[in-house]
Amino acid sequence: MTLLNGILAAGALAFTIPLAIHLLFRSRFRRIDWGAMYLLQDIVRINRRRMQLMNLLLLILRCLIPVLLAISLARPVLTGAKALPGDTPQTWVLVIDDSRSMSTRLPTDSSEAGDESGVGLSTRFDRLKTQLRQLIDQQSRNDSFLLIRTSRAGQPIGPLGRQEAIREIGETEAQAASFDLADVLESAIRAARDATTSQRHILVASDFQSHLLDQTPVEALERLSRLVNDEAFPPSIGWLNLGTNSDQLSNFSIDEIKLDSPAAITGRPTQFVASLRSASDSPVDGLRTTWTVDGIEVASRAVQLPRRSTTQLTFDFTFEEAGYHQVDVRIDTGDALLADNQRSYAVKVVREVDVLLVDGDRRSQALDGETAFLSLALSPFAFANSDRPDAVATRVVTTGQLASTLQKSSPDVVVLANVAKLNSSATSLLVDRIHQGLALLIFDGDRLEPKFYNTPWESKQRKLVLPAALGDVASHPKSAARFGDVNPDFRPWLMFHEAGQPLAESSVSQCREWNLADSATTLLELQSEQPLAVRITQGRGQVIQFALPCDADWSDWTFKQTFVPLIQQLVLSLAGTDTDASVPVGQPITVPIEEFDQLAESIALRKPTPRRRSQDSGVYRYRLLRPDGQESTLQPDFLVTDESLSESTAKMALTIPPTR
């Protein structure tokens, strides 16, 4: 036996109260000089033992009352084989797979187990709802239910009564991404731990796609097993498999769509590639697919697919206007799961990135100047005379031409390559343009004058302090100083961090020593942890400073394969062309406050109804409205717990997950 609220058993010590009262009053009595002792004495003599026994029983009873009360409040339960049968309250933790695969349409011949009606159900999720409803109806009204959706495993709903649970399940939709089975099970076990009953059951209702188990390591399952065994009241775990006859379903899906061109540039063909997969056992001939750009059908073709195979669909399109565009590809044939027959891709189309290279030591010979390698890295197709578009158009000017060039044009990026110093007008223009959004790259070299770079740059209204104050140039023995790791928080270079330090092939013979500003962020460093590239932001722009030149003078990095992608990714990110406009299903998109107002749909927020408020147990959901007042299909997935929050405050906390 064990106690659910063991701490309350300490109340049994209250038995000392009646005992103390008994002992206290035993010593208190009234004295009477009595004249009929002749009669009283006989009675006392006859009844003494009986009275003593009665008093003792009364005392025991009075002492037992607090003990029994404390034990009953501590809620003793018989565990294991001694568990009480009958109407013992139970707690059910229902894990509901609300991933998209649960929207698979089932065959009309529903001879699958559990379908007692014999009538075909529309989707697996409908069948899940029906079976769970039947299960809940069979339980007693003393039972309680906790619901865990696999899309929100960390937010169990409940405890709920029978009707509440049925209603909540009825309002759930299967539109979420895949989930981690081990994480979901762990959430269920922890939710069951908080139950107030000793009998606890976990039921996982899912189609149990093969990847769920494939992706679940054995160690995770062992850990879960230990977690269950360590519980005071181990829950039973059951499985409701709704994924039967999956092999009989003929499903086609668009698994992926991506941009095959390095960049989407206006006026130049942009190529997209979609991955089309067949899960059918039969080959397909004439499967119609359609490409759509911004809602307008552009291309349609029939595809041949062997049984259980994947093929690539290519699509070329020339965008005329810069900005975000939506490219969709869909399969026009109905199958078991319609939701995966279409996929969308948002692409940011840009005009060419204008990069102004300021060569501090311009030479007439090719590849002799400071900016030769940069030009090659940024516009490789142009150098190769290829038709393929380069995302970047470079211009090279001298130090003296910088100011006038800035006055006539507005480049996206300015690169100072081994520039000794600048005149005041150029400096002033740079300071103002950086504040307005210009990105400045500074590459080191033997011509730099530290005094100029270590002094704040000024315009009429602003002042700019560079991220690093120049020190001496230090020499390193050959092969002693190699590139180390990049800052994993710097997204443009994330590929180099994940790839296992491919930059280490680059070595440094000389390198500038710095005195970093407090606000500087290191982007790249040597293996000795000496910084090589640092950054600061100023207004809407930023400054990135390198401790190396962008040629082969102090290092061999310009000859390495990593140089081109390193520079390209950096420049494109500075120009704002690497923004990921497409987010995988189930992942949240964080919308910056400044861009929230630019959304096409209304920013109006409608406060929740009292019914919704009670459902969420004090937690409120705001709903986005379209300009016509209807609810947007894109709804926020966040919870506001303070009713007093104003709409503006709620807006700042908004994150919007994609639901399709």
Added chain:
Amino acid sequence: MRVLDLISPSDLSRVARLQLLARQVVEGFCSGRHRSPHKGFSVEFKEHRQYVRGDELRNIDWKVFGKSDRLFIREFEEDTNVRVQLVVDRSGSMAYQGERSDVSKFEFAQQVAASLAYLMLGQQDAVGLTLFDDRPREQLPPRNRPSHLKSLLSVLTSGTPRHETSLGQVLQRVASKIHRRGLVVILSDAMDDVDALARPLAQLRASHHEVLFFRVVDPDEVDFPFRGRIQFRDLENAALEQTVDSHSLRQAYIDRFQAHEESLVAMCRKHRLDMIRLVTNQPVAEALHHYLGKRRRMR
């Protein structure tokens, strides 16, 4: 010798109070304040007898002379004098006074005895007194002089209740000392063995004495109204005490009291004598009714 030579002024005041009270009781009784089923009390005509020389002229029945022309003397009850021995219990148990009573059992017995003595002496009966506890303590022989009242009252008010009760032994000794037929009035709470009374009562009845047994009890001794934890200390033996939960004993005590009284009644009935329960919160004059009824039957 004056009364003050025998008793102190404080005792005299007690005596005076008791006498006054007794007088009030009797006069109140006589004036009809205390209604009684017994008709009158004064001297009653008994019979006529021939006049002989020396008889008092005031007793000549002139109506009979007018009818018969012969002289007859009227004889009255008062001529039949009774010798009364008051036997009053002065044991420790008689000192009990409950909250519902104004007087203790002994004080009540004093008032009853004084009132009876007053009444009896007024009727020219001879009254004697015996105060007892475990043995006779004070004794006065029966006298019918009116001045004997003060002596009786003085003895009644002397001393305080103490010692144990031994009613049977005392009655035995009283019975052996009373030689002339008379009336024995017992005033006691009878908190003693009932069986011990059998022989002395039988002896008294065998001597043709009439016995009137007034059992004096306090209301508390009748219904045992106590609650809570109480230590009862014996008034006759201070060393004897019982600490009990009185409420749990109440019914048993009441049953015991009634059984004891029933055995007393049975004992008295067996020996053809009257036992009357007097409760100390009742009027003293109640006792006089029973006395007069008894007195009438003794003609």
